[in-house]
Amino acid sequence: MVELDRIDHSIIRELQKNARVTVTELASRVGLSKTPCQVRMRRLEEQSYITGYTALVNHTKLGQNHIAFAEVKLNDTSSQALAAFNESVNQISAVEQCHMIAGNFDYLLKVRTSNMAEYRKVLGEQVSALPHVLQTSTYVVMENVKDVGI
Numbered sequence: 001m002v003e004l005d006r007i008d009h010s011i012i013r014e015l016q017k018n019a020r021v022t023v024t025e026l027a028s029r030v031g032l033s034k035t036p037c038q039v040r041m042r043r044l045e046e047q048s049y050i051t052g053y054t055a056l057v058n059h060t061k062l063g064q065n066h067i068a069f070a071e072v073k074l075n076d077t078s079s080q081a082l083a084a085f086n087e088s089v090n091q092i093s094a095v096e097q098c099h100m101i102a103g104n105f106d107y108l109l110k111v112r113t114s115n116m117a118e119y120r121k122v123l124g125e126q127v128s129a130l131p132h133v134l135q136t137s138t139y140v141v142m143e144n145v146k147d148v149g150i
Contacts, residue, residue, distance in 0.1 A: 002043065007032065011040055012049065016148075019053040063114045067141040070127060072107040075134035084131040092130075094122045105137070116140070 004012075010030040014021060021029075027037035044050045059065050074081060082100070089098050089109070097110035109127065113119045119138075128136060 002047070004049065008040060008044060008049070011037070011044065015041075015050065015053075059112065064112050066113045066115050066119055067144070068111050068113075068119050068123075069139045069141070070109040070111055070123065071101075071105040071137040071139075072109060072127065072130075072133055073105045073135040074107075074132040076132045077106060081132045085133075088130045089127075092122065092126045094118075094126070105135075 007030050011026065014026055014029050023038050023041070024034050026041075027034045030037065032040070041050070074085060085107070086098075089095055089107075094111050094113050095109050096112045097108075099108045100106065101108050111119060111122060111127070113122055119140075123136065123138065127133065
């Protein structure tokens with residue numbers, strides 16, 4: 001793998017702002033001509049610095065603007081229990097993010113739903129039913145102050 005330089009980092013930042021930017025415009029923004037910019041983009045993709053492209057959506061317009069973070073504590077943290085939890089949590093579409101945490105609990109989930117009633121249903125019927133869940137604790141988002149993905 002080649003170590004990233006200033007231009008590689010600039011390409012990544014620009015694509016994070018707008019992945020639909022044309023290669024010509026991207027090249028102009030990072031100070032390259034089109035062909036070297038394309039070569040760098042391809043290398044960044046092949047070396048998995050860039051793993052994909054996605055559309056950012058307006059969750060409010062889609063009726064999915066209720067965000068809650070759920071701490072999850074497991075009753076078993078063996079490799080098999082963690083693998084079972086990891087596999088199962090990926091099946092819950094309302095769980096936008098799942099992070100294993102070093103601390104007083106085992107996982108932190110970002111759950112997006114349309115309202116509190118739907119969240120309670122997801123928590124009670126899906127999250128709490130995941131393998132080895134002992135306890136959950138919820139923090140409801142009152143206002144989204146900063147979100148790099150928007």
